[in-house]
Amino acid sequence: MKKGVTIQDIADALKLSRNTVSKALNGKYVPVRTRNAVLNAAVEMGYKSYGTVATAESALTHKKILVLSSRLILNINYYVVLMRGIETMLADYDIELIQFTLSSSSSFTKLANYLNNYRIDGIICIEFFEPDILPTLTDLGYPVVFLDFPLLSQDLRGNYDIILPESADAVKYLCMDLIRNEGCKTFGFVGDYRHCRSFYERFLGMREAMFLCGLEADLRYSILNKDTFPYGNAKELRDALQQLPALPDCFIAANDTIALSLLEALRLMRKKVPDDVRVTGFDNVAETKTSNPPLTTFNVDKIAMGKRLITILLERINDPMQRSRLIYIRSKTVVRSST
Numbered sequence: 001m002k003k004g005v006t007i008q009d010i011a012d013a014l015k016l017s018r019n020t021v022s023k024a025l026n027g028k029y030v031p032v033r034t035r036n037a038v039l040n041a042a043v044e045m046g047y048k049s050y051g052t053v054a055t056a057e058s059a060l061t062h063k064k065i066l067v068l069s070s071r072l073i074l075n076i077n078y079y080v081v082l083m084r085g086i087e088t089m090l091a092d093y094d095i096e097l098i099q100f101t102l103s104s105s106s107s108f109t110k111l112a113n114y115l116n117n118y119r120i121d122g123i124i125c126i127e128f129f130e131p132d133i134l135p136t137l138t139d140l141g142y143p144v145v146f147l148d149f150p151l152l153s154q155d156l157r158g159n160y161d162i163i164l165p166e167s168a169d170a171v172k173y174l175c176m177d178l179i180r181n182e183g184c185k186t187f188g189f190v191g192d193y194r195h196c197r198s199f200y201e202r203f204l205g206m207r208e209a210m211f212l213c214g215l216e217a218d219l220r221y222s223i224l225n226k227d228t229f230p231y232g233n234a235k236e237l238r239d240a241l242q243q244l245p246a247l248p249d250c251f252i253a254a255n256d257t258i259a260l261s262l263l264e265a266l267r268l269m270r271k272k273v274p275d276d277v278r279v280t281g282f283d284n285v286a287e288t289k290t291s292n293p294p295l296t297t298f299n300v301d302k303i304a305m306g307k308r309l310i311t312i313l314l315e316r317i318n319d320p321m322q323r324s325r326l327i328y329i330r331s332k333t334v335v336r337s338s339t
Contacts, residue, residue, distance in 0.1 A: 004046075005042075005045045005046055005047045007021050007022050007025065009045065010025075010038060010041050010042060010045060010047060013041055013045065014037055014038065014041055016034070016038070020034065020038075021038050024038035024039065025038060025039075025042065025047070031092040031093075033092075062094045062095075062096065063093070063094070063095050063096070063121040063122065063314070063317065064095075064096045064098060064118060064119060064120050064121050065095055065096070065097055065098070065120070065121060065122050065123070065124060065310075065313065066098050066099070066100055066114075066115065066118070066120045066122075066123045066124070067083075067086075067097060067098070067099045067100070067123075067124050067126060068100050068101075068102060068111075068123050068124065068125050068126070068128055068137075069099075069100075069101055069102070069125070069126050069127045069128050070101070070102050070103070070127060070128050070129065070130055071101065071103075071127055072101060073126055073127050077285050077286060077287075078283055078285055078302060079126060079127070081302040081303060081306075082126070082147075082302040082303070082305055082306040083306060084302075084303055084306065085302060085303035085304060085305060085306020085307045085309075086124070086306040086307070086309060086310055087306075088303070088306075088307065089306075089307055089310040089311070093310065093314060095310070098118060098120070100114060102128070102130070102133070108133060108136060108137075112140060115140065115142065120142060121142075121143070121317050122142060122143040122144065122145070122313045122314075122316065122317045123137075123142050123143070123144045123145075123313075124144075124145055124147070124309050124310075124313060125137075125144060125145070125146045125147065126147045127147075127148075128146070129148075129149075129150040129195065129196050130150070131150045131151075131152055131153075134150065134152070134156055135156060135157065135158075137158075138156055138157055138158025138159070138160055139157065139158065141158075141159070142159075143159050143160070143313060143316040143317045143320050144158065144159065144160040144161075144313075144316075145160065145161045145162070145163060145309055145312050145313040145316065146160060146161070146162045146163070147163055147164075147305070147309060148162075148163075148164055148196045148197055148198050149162045149164070149196065149197045150195075150196055150197070151194055151196070151197060151200055158324075159316060159320045159321065159322075159324070160316075160324055161312050161313075161316060161324055161325045161326075161327065162197075162324075162325070162326050162327065163305065163308055163309060163312060163327045163328075163329065164197060164198055164201075164326070164327070164328050164329070165198060165282075165283075165298075165300040165305070165328070165329050165331050166328040166329060166330050166331045167198050167201040167202045167205060167282070167298075167331065168201040168202070168204050168205040168208070169205065170205065170298050170331040170332075170333060171201075171202045171205030171206055171209070171252060171280075171282075171298075172205040172206070172208050172209045172212075173209075173333070174209075174280065174296075174298075174333055174335075174339075175187060175205065175206050175209030175210070175250070175252070176209045176212065176213060178249075178250055178278065178339065179209065179210070179213045179215065180213070182278075182339070183249075184249035184250045184278065185215060185249055186215075186218065186221055186248035186249045186250075187206050187209075187210060187217070187221065187248050187249065187250050187251070187252060188221035188222040188223070188244070188247075188248040188250075188251050188252070189202075189203050189206055189222040189223075189224065189251075189252050189253075189254070190222065190223045190231070190237075190251050190252070190253045190254065190258055190259075190262055191203075191223075191224070191227075191231065191253060191254025191255065191258050192224065192225060192226050192227040192229070192254070193224060193254070194226070194227075195227045195254070199254045199255075202252065202254060202282060203252075203254075205252075206252045220244065220245050221244060221245075221246070221247075221248035223237070223240050223241070223244075225240070231257070231258045231261055232257060232258070232261050233261070234261050234264035234265045234267075234268060235265070235268065237261055237262060237264075237265035238265040238266075238268045238269055241265055241266070241269060242269070247271065247276065247277045248277065249277065249278065250277065250278040250279070250280070250339070251277060251278070251279045251280070252280050253279065253280060253281050253282070254282065255281060255282045255283050256281035256282060256283045256284065256285045256287070256288050256295065256297055257281075257285070258281070259279055259280065259281030259282075259288075259295055259297070259338075260281070260287055260288070260291055260295065262279055263279055263291055263292070263293075263295065263338070266279070267292075273293055273338050274293070274337065274338055274339055278296075278338060278339040279295065279296070279338045279339070280295070280296045280297060280298075280338065280339060281295050281296070281297040281298075282297055282298045282300075282331075283297060283298070283299075283300055284297045284298060284299035284300065284334055285297075288334075288336070289336075291338075293336065293337035293338050294336035294337050294338065295336055295338045296333075296334065296335050296336045296337075296338045296339040297334050297336070298331040298332065298333055298334065299331065299332045299333075299334050300329065300331050301329065304329065305329050308327070308329065312325070312327065
């Protein structure tokens with residue numbers, strides 16, 4: 001009796017790996033062209049489970065994904081690059097991307113109607129730190145993946161995942177190096193650590209490094225105003241710096257935007273970086289390479305993070321009841337002249 005067609009037979013015929021063919025046949029995520037080739041071969045070769053395959057194929061066809069934010073993000077370099085990563089996935093996975101900004105003029109009811117009218121399959125939240133709205137959003141029942149996350153006073157119900165750049169260890173190890181090899185003893189944090197989870201973890205990384213090295217964290221060297229403070233205004237930041245008892249040996253800024261403003265504020269005070277004080281940022285935006293001095297920061301693979309947002313959301317759409325996940329994308333220290 002002739003043996004039935006196996007996954008390996010299909011893989012050999014298409015010159016693909018057995019793992020790739022298995023993913024396509026079992027509803028996992030592979031590029032559309034690859035999946036179609038596997039499915040066509042399964043039909044032609046009489047693969048025994050094609051009924052199951054056909055069901056999985058129909059479930060993966062043309063998803064509508066909403067990118068939800070609470071501010072305009074396409075004029076921010078960080079998110080422009082991240083969106084490129086998202087866009088590279090759209091054709092391969094047959095995704096239609098729709099964007100919605102929930103501003104003060106857009107009520108949540110309007111968003112809920114929008115989701116229903118467009119038959120959205122899942123939501124990507126980018127720069128969406130609205131703790132009062134999040135429970136209502138997740139209660140709607142849509143699969144959601146968050147890029148970063150607000151600090152909440154209690155757990156959030158719903159089917160969601162969180163993707164973050166790894167921050168705490170990255171900042172901790174840099175600070176420990178500055179303490180042990182550069183003689184830094186005092187550190188100040190600049191930014192609202194309550195703004196989002198990644199800011200908070202950067203703040204914690206600084207404090208943990210000091211604790212592990214036997215140093216006392218003195219918050220008098222920090223500027224921790226709420227994010228309504230104009231951190232991007234160098235003159236306002238200079239005035240805040242002048243209220244400190246002294247400058248620390250090193251400032252850890254919550255992100256590059258704040259760090260670049262901090263460099264300008266220190267210039268206005270006629271302070272030299274890194275001679276008078278060291279400065280670090282986070283995100284490795286393009287401007288950090290050409291700032292004066294070039295800024296020490298942490299590189300986040302923003303394109304890879306954009307791709308990961310799509311794949312994680314598709315996994316949750318396919319299996320909405322799986323446990324929520326917290327996923328970190330590793331950051332890499334980029335040491336430049338500011339430290």
